[in-house]
Amino acid sequence: MAACPxxxxxxxxxxxxxxxxxxxxxTHYLGNRPRPMGVVEKCTFCIQRxxxxxxPACVEICPAGARKFGNLLDPKSEIRYVMDHKRxxxxxxxxxxxxxFFYFYGT
Amino acid sequence: xGAIRFITGCLRLVLRGGWTYxxxxxxLLLLVVAGVQGYTRQVEHGLIxxxxxxxxxxxxYIGNFTFLVGVAAAAVLLVIPAYIYHWEPIKExxxxxELLAVSALVMCLLFVLVDMGRPDRIWAILPFVGSxxxxxxxxxxxxxxxxxxxxxxxxxxVHILYKAFRGEPYNKSVVVPLVLLSVxxxxxxxxxxxxxxxxxxxxxxxxxxxxxxxxxxxxFCSGPAIxxxxxxxxxxxxxxxxxxxxxxxxxxxxxxxxxxxxxLLAAELFKEFYxxxxxxxxxxxxxxxxxxxxxxxxxAWAALLCDVAAFLLFxxxxxxxxxxxxxxxxxxxxxxxxxxxxxxxILPGMTPDTLGEIYEYTPTxxxxxxxxxxxxxxxxxxxTVVKVAVPILTGEFSARPAPSGI
Numbered sequence: 001m002a003a004c005p006x007x008x009x010x011x012x013x014x015x016x017x018x019x020x021x022x023x024x025x026x027t028h029y030l031g032n033r034p035r036p037m038g039v040v041e042k043c044t045f046c047i048q049r050x051x052x053x054x055x056p057a058c059v060e061i062c063p064a065g066a067r068k069f070g071n072l073l074d075p076k077s078e079i080r081y082v083m084d085h086k087r088x089x090x091x092x093x094x095x096x097x098x099x100x101f102f103y104f105y106g107t
Numbered sequence: 108x109g110a111i112r113f114i115t116g117c118l119r120l121v122l123r124g125g126w127t128y129x130x131x132x133x134x135l136l137l138l139v140v141a142g143v144q145g146y147t148r149q150v151e152h153g154l155i156x157x158x159x160x161x162x163x164x165x166x167x168y169i170g171n172f173t174f175l176v177g178v179a180a181a182a183v184l185l186v187i188p189a190y191i192y193h194w195e196p197i198k199e200x201x202x203x204x205e206l207l208a209v210s211a212l213v214m215c216l217l218f219v220l221v222d223m224g225r226p227d228r229i230w231a232i233l234p235f236v237g238s239x240x241x242x243x244x245x246x247x248x249x250x251x252x253x254x255x256x257x258x259x260x261x262x263x264x265v266h267i268l269y270k271a272f273r274g275e276p277y278n279k280s281v282v283v284p285l286v287l288l289s290v291x292x293x294x295x296x297x298x299x300x301x302x303x304x305x306x307x308x309x310x311x312x313x314x315x316x317x318x319x320x321x322x323x324x325x326x327f328c329s330g331p332a333i334x335x336x337x338x339x340x341x342x343x344x345x346x347x348x349x350x351x352x353x354x355x356x357x358x359x360x361x362x363x364x365x366x367x368x369x370x371l372l373a374a375e376l377f378k379e380f381y382x383x384x385x386x387x388x389x390x391x392x393x394x395x396x397x398x399x400x401x402x403x404x405x406x407a408w409a410a411l412l413c414d415v416a417a418f419l420l421f422x423x424x425x426x427x428x429x430x431x432x433x434x435x436x437x438x439x440x441x442x443x444x445x446x447x448x449x450x451x452x453i454l455p456g457m458t459p460d461t462l463g464e465i466y467e468y469t470p471t472x473x474x475x476x477x478x479x480x481x482x483x484x485x486x487x488x489x490x491t492v493v494k495v496a497v498p499i500l501t502g503e504f505s506a507r508p509a510p511s512g513i
Contacts, residue, residue: 001161002164002165002307003309004461005309005461006461007161007461007462007464009161010161011164011224012153013154013155013159014152014154014155037153038153038223038224038225
């Protein structure tokens with residue numbers, strides 16, 4: 001929280017009170033469930049925007065286009081192009097948590 | 108057999124006392140009850156019961172924690188001259204400094220505990236069950252040094268008191284190495300706590316190399332300030348003898364450390380204002396106010412005024428030795444450092460936040476209650492242990508029959 005330079009981390013100060021229609025029920029059991037009270041909330045990749053065909057807000061607003069988001073299984077997607085043509089790495093890969101979050105070099 | 112008599116004797120001492128003692132204990136218990144009530148509310152509703160939010164995620168609890176780490180570290184100021192230079196007048200009061208350190212540490216650990224969103228997850232850092240994530244986590248280092256310091260001081264106090272109770276000299280081969288070890292440890296607890304802030308590169312107000320030295324300098328003023336008042340109370344109310352020279356010497360040392368504290372502050376203010384970078388906003392928010400947001404300004408100036416006034420009072424030998432100006436100086440130092448190393452350190456670091464938003468934080472009633480409760484616990488620990496320690500040290504409470512003439 002205190003260390004994040006972008007103010008991106010959000011804490012569940014109270015029990016999260018999301019409306020039922022704000023959540024996508026068509027995910028696996030642990031997908032997009034709000035975290036309990038008293039912990040830092042995880043990013044949902046703006047599920048409400050993605051479901052209506054929009055990019056997550058941080059991707060849309062990034063002035064440099066540094067963020068890419070998409071379906072890794074779609075061979076024609078921008079993210080697939082990045083994965084295949086750029087140097088891509090995973091942060092702290094040695095911990096073996098298999099995140100679906102990749103860093104890539106722009107060059 | 109001896110240990111049982113020791114424990115029952117201690118309990119008897121704690122439970123008995125004059126009416127001032129009883130009123131004081133009742134008052135502290137009242138604070139604890141208020142604290143428990145506040146904390147129950149916080150557990151039920153979450154940290155929303157506080158006024159901390161995403162913008163200012165460290166508040167009153169962490170401010171008090173930081174200040175009290177300094178108080179705990181300050182016992183070393185008495186230990187160094189007593190054990191290294193064998194300065195006798197201070198030696199007999201060192202144990203009180205260590206008692207203060209233990210009580211302050213209890214409060215520190217409680218303040219961190221109440222600031223946690225999920226205190227039940229503390230098992231995740233316990234050895235063998237969880238992982239401390241050493242050496243990369245600075246918070247883990249803080250956990251290690253604070254708990255080790257608590258352990259070392261507790262062992263020293265219990266050993267010295269138990270041996271004194273039995274009328275035997277304490278075991279030098281145990282106590283002296285531990286006491287000498289506690290000197291670097293006292294410095295380390297405050298340094299590591301400073302590094303917790305210092306290491307945050309996104310918070311320019313704390314990201315200054317001078318932060319850890321400033322922590323140490325201010326701690327060496329505030330800790331002894333409490334002790335000096337206590338010495339005078341004990342001298343009046345018990346047979347515990349504390350020589351004037353000891354009090355004056357501590358006050359003199361405080362004058363030097365306060366000068367150093369003010370010098371470091373001046374160095375930091377010069378760098379901030381002369382270079383006048385974007386990072387100045389936090390210092391401006393503290394001392395001048397930012398576009399009408401100036402809740403901290405009176406406090407910041409009051410702290411500076413207190414520090415300077417106390418420095419002058421302790422620098423001049425006549426005011427240092429006069430009981431009134433001595434106690435006034437202690438109060439000023441306590442108030443000044445409490446602001447400077449409490450809310451005056453935490454809030455400007457978080458305001459404006461990293462995106463430039465200004466969220467004005469003030470503690471809620473719940474936070475006040477919980478903080479009062481924790482101070483109640485700390486003072487209860489301190490009062491009861493002093494109540495036991497003083498008769499032991501004066502020989503009134505002993506395994507052997509009291510020598511005639513007392």
